[in-house]
Amino acid sequence: MAKRxxxxxxxxxxxxxxxxxxxxxxDLNANQQLEVEEHLRACSACRAxxxxxxxxxxxxxxxxxxECPDEVVANVLASTRTQSTVxxxxxxxxxxxxxxxVSRQHTWLRAAAAILVLSAGLIAGLWLLQEAPKASQRQxxxxxxxxxxxxxxxxxxxxxxxLAYFGGIAEKAGLVLRDDVIADQVVxxxxxxxxxxxxxxxxxx
Amino acid sequence: MTYEExxxxxxxxxxxxxxxxxxxxxxxxxxxxxxLLKLWDHWGTFEEQAVPMWLNRVTRNRSFDLLRSRxxxxxxxxxxxxxxxxxxxxxxxxxxxxxxxxxxxRGHVRRAVVRLPEPYRSAVILRExxxxxxxxxxxxxxxxxxxxxxxxxxxxxxxxxELQEVLHG
Numbered sequence: 482m483a484k485r486x487x488x489x490x491x492x493x494x495x496x497x498x499x500x501x502x503x504x505x506x507x508d509l510n511a512n513q514q515l516e517v518e519e520h521l522r523a524c525s526a527c528r529a530x531x532x533x534x535x536x537x538x539x540x541x542x543x544x545x546x547x548e549c550p551d552e553v554v555a556n557v558l559a560s561t562r563t564q565s566t567v568x569x570x571x572x573x574x575x576x577x578x579x580x581x582x583v584s585r586q587h588t589w590l591r592a593a594a595a596i597l598v599l600s601a602g603l604i605a606g607l608w609l610l611q612e613a614p615k616a617s618q619r620q621x622x623x624x625x626x627x628x629x630x631x632x633x634x635x636x637x638x639x640x641x642x643x644l645a646y647f648g649g650i651a652e653k654a655g656l657v658l659r660d661d662v663i664a665d666q667v668v669x670x671x672x673x674x675x676x677x678x679x680x681x682x683x684x685x686x
Numbered sequence: 687m688t689y690e691e692x693x694x695x696x697x698x699x700x701x702x703x704x705x706x707x708x709x710x711x712x713x714x715x716x717x718x719x720x721x722l723l724k725l726w727d728h729w730g731t732f733e734e735q736a737v738p739m740w741l742n743r744v745t746r747n748r749s750f751d752l753l754r755s756r757x758x759x760x761x762x763x764x765x766x767x768x769x770x771x772x773x774x775x776x777x778x779x780x781x782x783x784x785x786x787x788x789x790x791x792r793g794h795v796r797r798a799v800v801r802l803p804e805p806y807r808s809a810v811i812l813r814e815x816x817x818x819x820x821x822x823x824x825x826x827x828x829x830x831x832x833x834x835x836x837x838x839x840x841x842x843x844x845x846x847x848e849l850q851e852v853l854h855g
Contacts (some may be wrong), residue, residue: 499843502838502842546698547701550715553719554693557693557722558690561723
């Protein structure tokens with residue numbers, strides 16, 4: 482077996498060199514550890530290699546962690562805020578659990594419920610819009626089985642309160658659909674309907 | 687934990703890994719931004735305690751993707767990169783003589799890490815620089831524990847071979 486100048490066994494040195502990293506980590510079994518230690522006692526070259534192992538470990542472990550530039554984080558947060566819809570403080574501060582599929586279903590159900598309620602409000606508003614001129618005409622005819630002016634005003638006020646309530650539900654329900662669907666398809670048409678009711682009433686006065 | 691809190695807690699780890707992996711500050715910033723935006727996209731789809739492991743994995747994969755997409759030789763951190771040298775110099779010992787020596791050895795080691803082939807580069811950075819456990823290394827690289835240890839040991843052996851003169855000097 483080839484030997485070094487100091488008499489150490491090259492084959493043994495190669496084996497120990499393969500084990501040095503594990504030896505430094507304390508991962509060798511008892512027999513392997515004993516073999517390495519016996520070899521190290523006799524081999525200055527391998528002792529030098531063990532020193533190199535430890536020096537390298539020291540240098541690597543001394544590498545500093547680097548601070549992420551503030552502008553990187555600022556860009557990310559600005560982008561996420563732009564993407565995000567308004568969330569309640571409670572929603573934002575609670576980390577959603579791994580059962581996210583259930584949570585997402587609940588969000589969609591709430592949004593769907595909000596749409597249905599708002600749609601009902603729109604339908605009620607449109608119905609009132611149709612009824613307002615008739616009611617006003619009946620009032621003018623002073624028939625006993627028509628809606629009185631007070632009843633019409635009350636209905637108008639009730640509808641406004643209901644729509645405001647529906648808007649609040651939609652806002653808490655989250656909003657994924659609020660901007661795109663609810664505002665364009667429900668809220669604005671309902672407001673127009675209310676406006677027409679108010680116009681019809683004022684004409685009848 | 688909110689998303690903003692997760693960003694504050696993990697941004698340093700993400701940026702550091704990407705920097706030591708790629709050896710380039712600008713690319714490390716790009717990777718950090720990509721990873722944090724990806725975290726936003728997936729926010730709420732996993733448990734809070736899984737966030738660090740998920741970030742390790744995504745950061746490593748994104749860094750690897752960027753490395754593969756390069757059309758030119760990997761640009762190592764050079765002595766002319768004043769901003770980077772300043773970063774390291776601030777963290778060295780105050781003695782000018784020791785700063786020069788430590789900076790030199792540390793610079794050699796840092797450059798050697800960037801030249802390590804995969805999968806050893808990821809394993810060494812996670813284990814030795816980011817000081818993660820072997821289990822965390824295995825989870826990040828999606829490999830068995832024994833393989834993670836082998837990769838780390840092999841990576842250190844390759845570094846030792848390349849840095850013979852520096853380490854024995």
